[in-house]
Amino acid sequence: MPGSWWCCCKDCWSWDDNFDRADSTNVGSGWDEAGGVGDWEIDDRNLYESGTATSRILSTQPVPADSEGEMVISVVIRTDLAAFTTGDEFTIYGAWKDSGNYIKAVFTKLAASLTWNVEIFDVTTPIVDSDMISSDLDGDLIHAYLCVDSDGSVKAGMTSTSEPPWGDTSDQDGRYHGLGHDNTVTGGRFDNYAIEEVRRNGKICQYCWCPCLDVAPDQSLIATFTDATDRSACLGGGTIDLDWVYHAGTPSWDGVGVGTDMDSFSLVLRCIYSGSQEASHPGQNFSLAVNGGGSSGSCCRTGCFLSPLSTSTCDPLNLIFGPFSMASSDLVCDACYDPLVGPVSGEYYIVVTDR
Amino acid sequence: MTDCECKGPGFCKRHGISKNEAWYRLCKTRPKYFNAWEKGAGPGQNIPKDERQGPPTPGPGTELTKIFSWFGLNGSASCHCTSHAAEMDRWGPDRCEKNLAIIVQWLADEAKNQRLPFVKFGASLLVKTAIKRSRKRIKEYDEEYHGH
Secondary structure, three states: OOOHHOOOOOOOEEEOOOOOOOOOOOOOOEEEEEEEEEEEEOOOEEEOOOOOOEEEEEOOOOOOOOHOOOOOEEEEEEOOOOOOOOOEEEEEEEEEEEEOEEEEEEEEEEEOOOEEEEEOOOOEEEEEHHHHHHHHOOOOEEEEEEOOOOOEEEEEEEEEHHHHHHHOOOOOOOOOEEEEOOOOOOOOEEEEEEEEEEEOEEOOOOOOOOOOOOOOOOEEEEEEEEOOOOOHHHHOOOOEEEEEEEEEEHEEEEEEEOOHHHHEEEEEEEEOOOOEEEOOOOOOEEEEEEOOOOOHHHHHHOOOOEEEOOOOOOOOOOOEEEEEEHHHHHHHHOOOOOOOOOOEEEHHHHHEOOO | OOOOOOOOOEEEOOEEEOOOOOHHHHHHHHHHHHHHHHOHHHHHOOOOOOOOOOOOOHHHHHHHHHHHHOOOOOOOOOOHHHHHHHHHHHHHHHHHHOOOOHHHHHHHHHHOOOOOOOOOHHHHHHHHHHHHHHHHHHHHHHHHHHOH
């Protein structure tokens, strides 16, 4: 699991199975072996599948009804005990409703290299061993996770310093979950399976995404310059695309302005996972850094780092920052500068929304 | 789709704001945004002109960042410099002065993280300089914008 994102609220529903029981072909009441595919068993205190193509086993423990389509699942893939071959695939299933409606994350260890591929929505992202956090890599114990949120956001990965794959395009409402393995040559071993709700009673149970109150912003946002006056007027309506960047575990949404005047700006929207989450002042765990006019910050003279105004909202995402000011004397900032008009002052706000 | 009546980007009579391409698209395709605009709480509608975040001129955090940039120190991606600078801006000069020890400790922590040399006295001096410059900017701002 992503260490710092993992929190626990006592009232959150959760279920786990560490498989620490005697060897048996019966994997226990927490699992629906009969409804699955392949031959699953408890072996050496692990969940073991002996080598069946597209094998699958689902848990009998659904998330509560009001959390359908929202869950965080983690499991340890034991490649230390099970040899793998090229194409060996380990799968986490989430938001499972039926065989045609579910989310899956596929983790593939490429035998010929040190790279793991993580696939969601048919998009594969390579994660190399050297990117993994050594304290959690723990030999060949791979800590894999899948986060599914009800707005269609899905994130999957391993404990890693590289960016986990993230998709915002599929909304499933199933409550079940499970594991899969696809290889007819070698078996697959899993350990320490755990699942928890994403949120409960307005509280976040698992921080897979940096939330605004309990809403996870998309990975692609847009900043709009608005209410721009006088010297700043030319910025009004201008936009900068903001894209989520992992930054080795310190994520932010970054963007650089394009085109005349806007190219004076770059923006960094930061989010603090454990930051203030007051319903009366949404988005207080976010801040916007405006870099404009070189190191002197001349395009944002009234302070280049602001938190959102109190009229901001999280659902829909509408984070309002400002006012920023461009003063008459700051000619280092060339945005909107018109030598014919001469030096005048101006203000502007920046509003961050979904894209 | 929504009941958004906008024919394209531009001034929206119904919602009383100008919508750029991005907001026009949200109005057309996202019910939550359309409903927020209907309630007068959508993007561009709920900007409180009398609410000011942080000090009215470059805060001490902004000033301190500028000072560090003179030395070519712009922070790394993993650095907390931006959030600390934002916090200092929110505090303003007086609270920064009161919390000088905390700020110096932030700098010490970051120096350690970045494996940079750190001299407590020097760091304290830089923070005090940033606070002083911020106060000066506030005075200039008041004179320029409010005439006092």
